[in-house]
Amino acid sequence: MKFSPLVQELIEALRCLPGVGVKSAQRMAFYLLERNRIGGRKLASTLAQAMDNIGHCQQCRTFTEQPLCSICENPRRTLVEQLCVVESPADVIAIEQTGDFQGKYFVLMGHLSPIDGIGPDDLGLDILATQLASGQFKELILATNPTIEGEATAHYIADLAAQYNVDISRIAHGVPVGGELEFVDGNTLSHALTGRKNYRF
Amino acid sequence: MISTEQQAFLLHCRPYQDHNYLVDLLTEHDGKVTAVAYIGRSAKTNKKAFLQPFRPLTVFLKGRSTLKNLSLVESAGKSLALDGHYLYSGFYLNELLMRLLSEHIPCPVLFQRYRDSLQALVQAQPLEFTLRQFELALLDELGISFDFSPLYQTSHHYCYFTTEQGFCLVSSPQQVPNNHPCFLVEQLIAIAQQRLDCPKVMLTYKLLMRQVINHLLGNKPLNSRKFFKREMKL
Numbered sequence: 001m002k003f004s005p006l007v008q009e010l011i012e013a014l015r016c017l018p019g020v021g022v023k024s025a026q027r028m029a030f031y032l033l034e035r036n037r038i039g040g041r042k043l044a045s046t047l048a049q050a051m052d053n054i055g056h057c058q059q060c061r062t063f064t065e066q067p068l069c070s071i072c073e074n075p076r077r078t079l080v081e082q083l084c085v086v087e088s089p090a091d092v093i094a095i096e097q098t099g100d101f102q103g104k105y106f107v108l109m110g111h112l113s114p115i116d117g118i119g120p121d122d123l124g125l126d127i128l129a130t131q132l133a134s135g136q137f138k139e140l141i142l143a144t145n146p147t148i149e150g151e152a153t154a155h156y157i158a159d160l161a162a163q164y165n166v167d168i169s170r171i172a173h174g175v176p177v178g179g180e181l182e183f184v185d186g187n188t189l190s191h192a193l194t195g196r197k198n199y200r201f
Numbered sequence: 202m203i204s205t206e207q208q209a210f211l212l213h214c215r216p217y218q219d220h221n222y223l224v225d226l227l228t229e230h231d232g233k234v235t236a237v238a239y240i241g242r243s244a245k246t247n248k249k250a251f252l253q254p255f256r257p258l259t260v261f262l263k264g265r266s267t268l269k270n271l272s273l274v275e276s277a278g279k280s281l282a283l284d285g286h287y288l289y290s291g292f293y294l295n296e297l298l299m300r301l302l303s304e305h306i307p308c309p310v311l312f313q314r315y316r317d318s319l320q321a322l323v324q325a326q327p328l329e330f331t332l333r334q335f336e337l338a339l340l341d342e343l344g345i346s347f348d349f350s351p352l353y354q355t356s357h358h359y360c361y362f363t364t365e366q367g368f369c370l371v372s373s374p375q376q377v378p379n380n381h382p383c384f385l386v387e388q389l390i391a392i393a394q395q396r397l398d399c400p401k402v403m404l405t406y407k408l409l410m411r412q413v414i415n416h417l418l419g420n421k422p423l424n425s426r427k428f429f430k431r432e433m434k435l
Contacts, residue, residue: 019219114292114424115213115299121427148254152288156428159285185250187280 007033059131061124062089062107071096071105080104081138083131085157087111087145095143103141106131111149112156123153125160132164139167146173146191207231208277209260210315212295214238214252222252224271226260227298227315232306236262236269248274255291255319256280267305287322289428294318294335296425301343301417314338329403336410345413349393352386360384362409364416382408 002008007029014025032040056062057069064070071077071092082103086092092105108123131137140161144150158168173191175184184192209228217223222238240248251258251274261273283291294315302308314335321331340346348367352360357370361381368389377383388405397403415422 112428114296114428116215117424119424119427148288152292152428155285155288183247185247186276187250187253187256190279 056109057107059127060092060105060107061109061127062092062105077102077104079136081136082141083137083139084141084143085128085154086143087150087153091143103139104137108144108153111144111147111153113149120156125157128157129160132161132166135165137166139169142168142170146188205230206259206261206273208312209234209258210312210319211252211254211256211258212299213254222249224252225299226258226271227302227312228260228262229309229312230307231262232308233298233302233304234262234269235267235304236260236264236271238271238274251276253280254295255283257316281319281323283319283322284325286328286429287325289425290322290328290332291319292428293332293423293425296423297336297339297414300423301339301414308342311338311342329407330397333397333403333406333410336414340410340413343417345417347393347409349389352389352393355386358386360386360389362412364413382412384409 003011010029010033011022011025014020014028015022017025020028032043050065053065054063055065057064057072058067059072060069062069062071066073080103082101083106084095084101084103085106085108086095087108087110089107092107095101095105106128110118110123112118112120112123132140140157142154142157144153144157154170158170161168172195173188174195175181175188175192181189207229209226212225212227212233214222214224217237220240220242222240224236224238226234226236228234238248238252240252256276257278259273259275259277260271262269263272264270281291298315302311318331318335322328351368351370355370357372359372359374359377360368360370361377361383362368363381368384370386371377374383384405388399388402389409391397391399391402392406392409397406
């Protein structure tokens with residue numbers, strides 16, 4: 001037995017979500033049709049608006065429907081001298097939640113990964129270069145993930161930034177809060193040791 | 202095939218379903234293998250730390266199909282800390298292996314060469330030499346070798362290389378077809394004898410290898426070469 005064409009199309013359409021197979025798509029479709037039509041309509045209209053209007057911030061490349069995102073537009077941040085380079089918009093939120101960073105961000109939307117076909121041209125590094133060339137920033141913080149690809153990306157950007165007059169720093173690697181040394185993997189631990197700090201009273 | 206614990210290096214990994222990674226490994230006994238690695242739901246898991254390139258691993262592969270199951274992965278040594286150009290070169294080696302090597306063909310010699318090459322990259326030994334040695338080992342594994350013998354029996358000074366005919370000797374550079382680099386016979390003989398201390402010989406070696414590898418790759422170029430292009434511009 002087959003579903004009617006529109007139901008089938010809905011199920012097929014839901015499968016474009018990551019991690020959603022035929023069964024999950026079917027469950028979602030039935031749930032929306034049977035129990036939550038209002039939610040379904042809202043999802044449809046929001047999704048359509050979002051797909052049409054959301055683009056990248058002209059300065060930091062994070063997702064926004066405005067020309068500039070709220071962080072880049074913030075008057076208190078227009079003259080800051082720190083620029084933090086991260087891999088994804090989720091990283092921006094994570095750093096924002098700490099409340100320790102008041103500078104601006106630059107979102108790469110990925111990392112260099114030659115085997116996946118992501119090269120330097122896909123990360124918007126030309127926009128980053130023009131921002132560095134403007135001379136506003138005194139410090140560039142490389143906050144890419146501590147993976148091999150993240151390291152390669154950090155190194156590549158550091159190389160690019162070396163010609164501009166900026167201090168370049170990399171976020172520290174270390175033992176997580178609440179963790180136990182016994183269970184931390186060896187690589188992290190050796191990074192934590194080599195990057196140790198003076199103990200000041 | 203009875204699988205045992207063996208040494209391996211991770212070449213590439215990508216997320217697969219919710220809690221798995223699909224990993225490509227270069228193993229000591231089974232050659233290149235693709236396997237599914239379960240990462241687990243917990244954010245505490247440190248398996249991801251093992252699944253990084255350039256880290257010596259001990260792995261145990263299970264399963265009868267071509268897609269294996271990575272049932273055990275442990276660190277077999279410290280992660281090889283590559284830096285800058287050497288890191289990009291490491292990516293280059295991985296991309297070459299990903300693109301050119303077939304799966305499930307044991308290649309212990311190549312594995313050993315890969316390990317040695319990474320060591321050489323860590324110790325910042327001359328880059329060109331390391332890469333050429335590795336490329337030679339890879340071509341050897343793929344069943345391609347250079348026949349240098351015509352070079353010894355000639356009075357010509359120039360030659361070019363085609364993958365079908367090998368070295369073709371010509372009396373002047375003008376006779377070389379347009380899309381082929383022109384080589385000097387004496388430099389090729391130096392390569393044959395592994396006298397590689399002259400930069401010009403190394404350049405010839407590079408062009409020769411590049412021609413053969415580009416032929417094998419087909420029309421899809423290597424991405425890791427892009428890293429170096431910008432370096433040249435600086």
